[in-house]
Amino acid sequence: MLRYDAGQGYPGPGDPGPAQRGASFFGGGDTPLSTLRQNLTLPRRASQFEVSAWLGGYASQQDGARLSVEFLDSGGTPRGLVVLGPVTAEERSGRTGLHERSARGTVPPGSRTAVVTLQLTRSGGGTSNDGYADNISFTVGSR
Numbered sequence: 001m002l003r004y005d006a007g008q009g010y011p012g013p014g015d016p017g018p019a020q021r022g023a024s025f026f027g028g029g030d031t032p033l034s035t036l037r038q039n040l041t042l043p044r045r046a047s048q049f050e051v052s053a054w055l056g057g058y059a060s061q062q063d064g065a066r067l068s069v070e071f072l073d074s075g076g077t078p079r080g081l082v083v084l085g086p087v088t089a090e091e092r093s094g095r096t097g098l099h100e101r102s103a104r105g106t107v108p109p110g111s112r113t114a115v116v117t118l119q120l121t122r123s124g125g126g127t128s129n130d131g132y133a134d135n136i137s138f139t140v141g142s143r
């Protein structure tokens with residue numbers, strides 16, 4: 001976790017990002033790849049999903065954040081995959097910050113588990129892995 005008041009070129013209160021951004025966000029640290037993963041058991045009646053996240057990076061560097069949701073059946077067989085990001089340096093207009101990405105759809109039939117994975121990737125340019133993420137949300141509902 002990094003704080004929005006960390007300075008040193010990291011995203012701050014005045015940079016593009018969520019309106020309600022709290023005090024901290026996820027950053028990649030000093031390693032080429034940082035991964036956070038959460039396995040969620042889906043309610044039996046879940047038929048619709050919505051996923052959103054604010055993803056970003058540093059200046060013109062291509063370090064980035066990618067959020068995926070993989071749906072698995074009871075045997076662990078993949079039923080579907082949704083990917084958000086990464087937000088490229090071009091999409092950020094070369095400016096440090098985070099931008100919202102979202103997707104919604106139908107939960108693939110037979111899905112019992114959703115695996116939410118955040119990957120923060122360094123693509124050269126110093127030791128700092130400047131993939132950033134905040135306000136990650138995954139919700140399901142029934143129609």
Ligand SMILES: [Ca+2]
Nearest residue numbers: 125126128130
């Ligand atoms: Ca970097």
